Amino acid sequence: MNIAVILRQVPDLIEPLEVDASGAALDLSAATFVVNETDDHALEQALLLKESGRGTVTVVALDFGEVDNTLYTAAAKGADRIVKVAWEQTQAPSPHAAAAPLAEALRTLAPDLVLVGVQAHDELDGVLAPLLATRLGLPYVGVIRGVKAAADGRTVVVCKEFPGAVMARLTVRLPAVLGILGADQPPRYVPVSRIRAAMKSTRFEEVSHAAGLGPSGIAVTRMAPPPAGARAEMLTGSEAEVAQRITELLAEKGLLK
Amino acid sequence: MIATQGRQGLELLEELSRTGDGKSPLGCMQCGLCAASCPLGDVMEFPPRKLILEAMSRGLDRVLASPSLWMCVGCYTCSLRCPRDIELTDRLWPALRDRAMQQGFQPPAELQETFQNVLKYGNVLGKSPRQRLDWAKDLDVRVLDLSKEPRPVEVLWLVGCYPSYYPRNQVVTRAFARILTELGISWGVLGPKEKAIGECDRMFGEEGLFETLVEENRKILAQQQFERIVTLDPHAFRALQNFYPRYGVWYPVEHYTMFLANRLEKLRPLVVRPVEATVTYHDNCCAGRRAGCFEPPRALLQLIPGVKLVEMDRNRENALCCGGGGGGMWLDAHIVAQGGRRLSDLRILQAAQTGADILAVSCPYELSRFEDAAKVAGLEGRLKVRDIIELLAESMDLGERSEP
Numbered sequence: 001m002n003i004a005v006i007l008r009q010v011p012d013l014i015e016p017l018e019v020d021a022s023g024a025a026l027d028l029s030a031a032t033f034v035v036n037e038t039d040d041h042a043l044e045q046a047l048l049l050k051e052s053g054r055g056t057v058t059v060v061a062l063d064f065g066e067v068d069n070t071l072y073t074a075a076a077k078g079a080d081r082i083v084k085v086a087w088e089q090t091q092a093p094s095p096h097a098a099a100a101p102l103a104e105a106l107r108t109l110a111p112d113l114v115l116v117g118v119q120a121h122d123e124l125d126g127v128l129a130p131l132l133a134t135r136l137g138l139p140y141v142g143v144i145r146g147v148k149a150a151a152d153g154r155t156v157v158v159c160k161e162f163p164g165a166v167m168a169r170l171t172v173r174l175p176a177v178l179g180i181l182g183a184d185q186p187p188r189y190v191p192v193s194r195i196r197a198a199m200k201s202t203r204f205e206e207v208s209h210a211a212g213l214g215p216s217g218i219a220v221t222r223m224a225p226p227p228a229g230a231r232a233e234m235l236t237g238s239e240a241e242v243a244q245r246i247t248e249l250l251a252e253k254g255l256l257k
Numbered sequence: 258m259i260a261t262q263g264r265q266g267l268e269l270l271e272e273l274s275r276t277g278d279g280k281s282p283l284g285c286m287q288c289g290l291c292a293a294s295c296p297l298g299d300v301m302e303f304p305p306r307k308l309i310l311e312a313m314s315r316g317l318d319r320v321l322a323s324p325s326l327w328m329c330v331g332c333y334t335c336s337l338r339c340p341r342d343i344e345l346t347d348r349l350w351p352a353l354r355d356r357a358m359q360q361g362f363q364p365p366a367e368l369q370e371t372f373q374n375v376l377k378y379g380n381v382l383g384k385s386p387r388q389r390l391d392w393a394k395d396l397d398v399r400v401l402d403l404s405k406e407p408r409p410v411e412v413l414w415l416v417g418c419y420p421s422y423y424p425r426n427q428v429v430t431r432a433f434a435r436i437l438t439e440l441g442i443s444w445g446v447l448g449p450k451e452k453a454i455g456e457c458d459r460m461f462g463e464e465g466l467f468e469t470l471v472e473e474n475r476k477i478l479a480q481q482q483f484e485r486i487v488t489l490d491p492h493a494f495r496a497l498q499n500f501y502p503r504y505g506v507w508y509p510v511e512h513y514t515m516f517l518a519n520r521l522e523k524l525r526p527l528v529v530r531p532v533e534a535t536v537t538y539h540d541n542c543c544a545g546r547r548a549g550c551f552e553p554p555r556a557l558l559q560l561i562p563g564v565k566l567v568e569m570d571r572n573r574e575n576a577l578c579c580g581g582g583g584g585g586m587w588l589d590a591h592i593v594a595q596g597g598r599r600l601s602d603l604r605i606l607q608a609a610q611t612g613a614d615i616l617a618v619s620c621p622y623e624l625s626r627f628e629d630a631a632k633v634a635g636l637e638g639r640l641k642v643r644d645i646i647e648l649l650a651e652s653m654d655l656g657e658r659s660e661p
Contacts, residue, residue: 014385015376015387186366188361188363189358189363189364189369189373191355191462191465192463192464192466192468193355193370193464193465195465196469198470206625234653
């Protein structure tokens with residue numbers, strides 16, 4: 001089974017996010033990037049599938065942020081091929097914009113299974129995984145927690161959560177796109193010496209795209225940090241005074257008798 | 258993916274014999290002093306003696322798969338007591354852990370996160386490098402950030418991860434800044450450019466991460482002019498003294514207890530306020546047991562008027578480790594799950610037995626470990642935990658309140 005995994009870069013929330021001079025976008029020069037968490041699970045799931053049978057794992061990523069670090073780590077973990085898709089824009093890829101070049105690269109690879117993280121914290125205009133499925137004309141199932149390959153090689157069995165504490169096992173005909181919430185086990189740790197070795201030995205397949213970016217249905221007019229709530233009351237004074245005030249407040253709200 | 262062959266164990270030991278510190282592990286005579294001395298040896302499937310026997314006779318399969326591989330906290334007791342001078346702590350354990358990770362065995366989860374933090378952010382706590390100097394905000398002495406204003410200084414102070422970011426440690430960090438300034442020493446820090454030195458990563462077998470840090474620190478240090486490095490962290494001291502030189506990165510380095518003890522006569526007229534307390538001192542493993550720095554911290558404590566120094570039964574080279582070294586800060590859950598214990602919980606009782614009011618420490622890990630242990634033991638309020646720096650600063654009238 002040939003599996004393709006999409007790995008996205010998202011702003012690292014360790015740094016405070018800042019809005020740029022336009023007032024409608026993040027200041028990316030002040031941001032650092034990490035791999036999207038659920039994409040990391042998608043990679044782990046792909047590696048587990050590969051290790052449970054035969055197959056290859058191909059990582060596909062837009063050339064954005066600190067993607068090289070992410071790709072070398074993926075190679076060190078066991079990805080067989082790394083495809084880096086050109087991204088000439090300065091702004092971060094939105095799901096609609098990213099779907100076109102990624103789908104074009106996937107079409108060339110013609111994988112049996114495409115694994116994508118089910119969401120990313122910077123998705124503004126939709127969710128990438130179903131957008132890719134639509135462009136590729138493939139079935140899509142999301143919110144997946146675990147994938148097993150079937151013996152026939154033509155289907156996979158996925159675990160999907162539904163509201164109301166319902167868990168379903170679905171048999172999915174391949175090829176298909178899956179939105180991964182979590183892999184069967186947490187993403188593996190790979191020692192840095194392996195990443196360093198991968199930096200020396202890994203060659204990225206760099207591809208451009210002909211079709212241009214996907215059109216977005218939205219335009220951001222203004223971006224701002226959430227306004228501070230006006231109703232917060234900052235308690236000041238000595239510890240005893242603050243404690244006294246907290247006790248009074250709890251009593252006022254009927255929480256103390 | 259996870260498969261080793263019988264001969265692998267012998268081959269690894271032979272490799273260590275050729276390249277390692279200390280004497281060859283093949284010279285092990287199975288006396289068992291290491292296992293008997295190990296504070297966690299009773300709950301390890303493979304304490305050092307059994308580990309070597311297994312590697313020699315049956316190979317590495319069971320050793321690499323055993324949870325006990327991730328239980329050593331790097332206290333050096335086995336290494337120093339080994340009659341054959343086998344360097345168990347610095348060589349054998351890291352080599353086995355490295356081998357395990359190369360073969361896909363996973364280290365405990367908390368530690369994975371710590372490694373990733375160090376690789377990505379340059380600090381164990383996963384904080385933004387830009388916040389490295391937050392401890393110095395509104396400080397009453399000038400902190401020279403050499404990454405912004407490079408100039409020759411007497412002391413390049415490598416502050417360390419916990420001292421830079423962890424609120425309890427920041428109290429000590431600020432006090433040390435005041436002491437350096439009061440002593441009239443020209444000093445500077447690397448601010449947002451400072452990175453972890455990586456000793457715990459090295460000891461934990463993350464050799465690639467350690468080498469990455471050495472390369473980054475090599476470049477950062479080469480841009481500065483200074484007479485010596487001073488560090489609050491005995492682990493960083495150990496790495497800079499013993500392991501960085503092997504990569505051609507050599508600078509004079511002192512743990513702060515050595516640096517200050519060399520200036521006792523300058524300190525003497527400055528310690529004006531008595532600290533009326535019975536104090537016992539916990540020897541850290543890296544500067545203490547491993548490097549023999551036992552008297553400088555005691556000399557500093559005895560300099561303080563009012564301090565009555567008492568010793569625990571286990572002191573100096575026989576001191577019991579706090580359990581935080583060699584990655585131990587992130588192994589408590591793993592060790593306890595394997596039937597082990599937080600060594601700080603035992604050590605705090607030994608400190609209490611002396612009747613001391615204060616347990617004095619000189620390693621950044623120990624403050625939070627022992628303050629937690631004091632709470633567990635119900636000693637909170639009766640036995641305070643203080644860095645030597647805090648006691649000095651209090652006596653020099655430079656302290657800030659750090660109650661309880």
